[in-house]
Amino acid sequence: MIDFFMNDFINHPGIILILGGIAMMFMPGNMRRITTFALPLLALAGFLSYPDDLILTINAFGYTLDPIRIDGLSWIFTLIFIIASFLAAVYSLHSSNKAEQSTIAIYAGSAIGAVLAGDLLTLFIFWEISALSSTVIVWLGGSNQSKQAGMRYLLIHITSGLLLLLGSILHYQQTESILFNAMTIDTLSGLLIFLAFGIKCAFPLMHNWLQDAYPHASPVGTVALSAFTTKLAVYCLARAYAGTESLIWIGAIMTAFPIFFAVLENDLRKVLSYSLNNQLGFMVVGVGIGTELALNGTAAHAFSHILYKALLFMSMGAVLHRVGTVNASELGGLYKSMPWTTVFCIIGAMSISAFPLFSGFISKGIILYAVAEEGHWIIWLVLLFASAGVLDHSGIKVPFFSFFAHDQNHKCKEAPLNMLLAMGMTAAACILIGVFPNVLYQWLPHEMDFHPYTFDHIITQLQLLFFAALAFVVLFRNGWYPPEIKSINLDFDWFYRKPLNNLVGAMTMGFGSLLTGVQNFKQSSLKTITTFALQAHGPKSSIARGASVGNMVVWVAVLLSACLVFYYF
Amino acid sequence: MIYSKKFINFVVYALYALCAAVLLVDVFHHKHGHFEFEEWFGFYAFYGFAAYMVIVLSAKQLRKVLKRDEDYYD
Numbered sequence: 164m165i166d167f168f169m170n171d172f173i174n175h176p177g178i179i180l181i182l183g184g185i186a187m188m189f190m191p192g193n194m195r196r197i198t199t200f201a202l203p204l205l206a207l208a209g210f211l212s213y214p215d216d217l218i219l220t221i222n223a224f225g226y227t228l229d230p231i232r233i234d235g236l237s238w239i240f241t242l243i244f245i246i247a248s249f250l251a252a253v254y255s256l257h258s259s260n261k262a263e264q265s266t267i268a269i270y271a272g273s274a275i276g277a278v279l280a281g282d283l284l285t286l287f288i289f290w291e292i293s294a295l296s297s298t299v300i301v302w303l304g305g306s307n308q309s310k311q312a313g314m315r316y317l318l319i320h321i322t323s324g325l326l327l328l329l330g331s332i333l334h335y336q337q338t339e340s341i342l343f344n345a346m347t348i349d350t351l352s353g354l355l356i357f358l359a360f361g362i363k364c365a366f367p368l369m370h371n372w373l374q375d376a377y378p379h380a381s382p383v384g385t386v387a388l389s390a391f392t393t394k395l396a397v398y399c400l401a402r403a404y405a406g407t408e409s410l411i412w413i414g415a416i417m418t419a420f421p422i423f424f425a426v427l428e429n430d431l432r433k434v435l436s437y438s439l440n441n442q443l444g445f446m447v448v449g450v451g452i453g454t455e456l457a458l459n460g461t462a463a464h465a466f467s468h469i470l471y472k473a474l475l476f477m478s479m480g481a482v483l484h485r486v487g488t489v490n491a492s493e494l495g496g497l498y499k500s501m502p503w504t505t506v507f508c509i510i511g512a513m514s515i516s517a518f519p520l521f522s523g524f525i526s527k528g529i530i531l532y533a534v535a536e537e538g539h540w541i542i543w544l545v546l547l548f549a550s551a552g553v554l555d556h557s558g559i560k561v562p563f564f565s566f567f568a569h570d571q572n573h574k575c576k577e578a579p580l581n582m583l584l585a586m587g588m589t590a591a592a593c594i595l596i597g598v599f600p601n602v603l604y605q606w607l608p609h610e611m612d613f614h615p616y617t618f619d620h621i622i623t624q625l626q627l628l629f630f631a632a633l634a635f636v637v638l639f640r641n642g643w644y645p646p647e648i649k650s651i652n653l654d655f656d657w658f659y660r661k662p663l664n665n666l667v668g669a670m671t672m673g674f675g676s677l678l679t680g681v682q683n684f685k686q687s688s689l690k691t692i693t694t695f696a697l698q699a700h701g702p703k704s705s706i707a708r709g710a711s712v713g714n715m716v717v718w719v720a721v722l723l724s725a726c727l728v729f730y731y732f
Numbered sequence: 733m734i735y736s737k738k739f740i741n742f743v744v745y746a747l748y749a750l751c752a753a754v755l756l757v758d759v760f761h762h763k764h765g766h767f768e769f770e771e772w773f774g775f776y777a778f779y780g781f782a783a784y785m786v787i788v789l790s791a792k793q794l795r796k797v798l799k800r801d802e803d804y805y806d
Contacts, residue, residue: 535766634784
């Protein structure tokens with residue numbers, strides 16, 4: 164029995180990555196590099212040694228726990244998380260940042276552990292490890308802004324963890340089970356857990372931690388961050404809240420509103436963060452629809468999205484590494500110095516824009532089809548609108564303003580070899596899935612009966628994309644396209660970075676004067692009390708006055724005589 | 733090379749040609765969609781063009797309200 168457990172835990176891909184990550188902190192340079200590279204492969208070997216469906220049940224602390232649950236849904240998310248950790252590891256090989264490489268392994272491991280968790284306690288533990296490790300990755304960005312953004316990130320993710328914990332406790336009280344299965348938002352516990360997932364999934368108005376923190380991590384850090392946290396949340400929503408109708412609307416809003424910010428944003432890694440938010444919207448809509456096809460769409464889109472989003476962040480990370488900035492207003496003409504990075508970025512851009520033969524086409528198409536099948540025409544139109552927006556901010560803006568547009572004559576070297584290798588592999592994966600969708604479809608949780616390469620699908624998608632590109636040409640050539648300028652744009656985080664911040668400041672000041680008041684009151688009242696006490700009990704007070712022995716004898720005699728008198732009567 | 737007027741014009745005219753080609757398909761081919769409006773002539777083309785215009789131009793208006801200096805939060 165013990166052997167069985169030990170075997171299962173030794174092969175647990177999450178635990179392999181976490182323990183390996185901790186060990187890496189103590190390794191010298193080359194050994195650490197080899198481990199960085201080898202760990203995801205070891206995790207993959209461990210994972211593939213498991214059967215396709217497995218539930219490991221243990222009894223601990225008086226609870227029945229399922230620390231490992233593998234089924235169709237957790238299988239594909241675990242697989243893509245391991246692939247993402249491998250690509251991030253290759254991308255990080257040039258780096259000598261020991262802390263970052265080991266933290267990324269721990270972070271990836273915790274996300275995998277959370278996906279494999281079949282109970283809320285295990286989920287909570289890995290949820291918190293992922294929150295803490297990802298905060299460290301933000302901090303390792305090194306700038307003052309990284310420190311502050313990391314602190315805000317931590318506060319928000321701790322809140323998410325607390326909501327999950329509280330929801331889980333209530334859930335246990337109601338159901339006497341701590342297993343992590345389908346839930347409903349009609350109960351308080353279900354709602355709290357839903358909000359915990361929603362924060363991590365960057366629901367509208369809970370989204371700013373993403374755009375705030377991701378652009379401030381290092382080039383390597385952002386690539387790692389982009390893959391795990393939000394897709395873990397998508398997985399959890401798909402696991403527990405599939406078919407919850409409000410998710411359809413939440414998702415649709417998520418696809419639409421970040422686009423406008425992405426158009427205006429100058430920092431291209433922040434543009435990609437808004438774009439990430441918008442892509443999550445498609446997945447959330449899929450969860451809300453909740454049919455087998457829609458859930459397949461969500462899983463497939465998460466898979467291809469992790470790849471092309473990592474690729475785009477890798478290319479911008481390479482630019483940041485070489486040029487020192489990813490502000491669109493300071494970039495342009497880099498295709499001459501960084502031709503390979505340019506090609507890889509364009510492949511990422513075409514994948515996210517869902518051009519036929521690229522990965523987005525065969526995954527986003529499933530979700531749109533599933534939405535249409537259910538007859539949600541407004542949602543469908545919103546998603547189509549958002550698809551045109553994706554072409555703008557990720558398809559055109561990111562590659563165009565960094566590698567082409569106005570030549571800024573940056574003379575720099577091409578990206579380091581390991582970065583090119585990581586980008587090359589990721590780009591190849593995007594095309595592989597796009598050209599041979601069945602490679603991905605065979606791994607989806609449910610039976611798949613969807614054919615992306617129909618004449619209608621190809622032609623309508625090309626009509627949408629070519630005419631949207633035409634709109635860009637019209638806008639740009641007429642000078643109507645908003646210029647890239649050094650600036651930031653206000654978003655919902657303004658509320659907690661300005662008024663709330665000022666309020667807290669004012670409250671601290673108010674609290675300060677309150678404290679002084681209490682101090683003063685304490686001092687003055689103490690003074691009164693001591694004066695009074697001194698008067699009554701001090702050396703010269705009446706109580707302290709010494710009485711003579713003679714007086715005492717008289718009084719004793721009086722008392723004794725009184726006793727005698729009472730005795731006789 | 734890519735900054736020469738000739739090359740830029742080539743790219744732009746190639747795009748015009750592609751747009752014309754994919755729109756022309758609608759003349760000869762009847763699409764089958766889930767919704768009736770999907771089958772209208774050039775629906776996807778016009779919707780894509782209009783959506784892109786709306787996004788960029790309204791974002792431009794939004795910038796007037798939202799734009800701040802880079803050190804706004806410092």
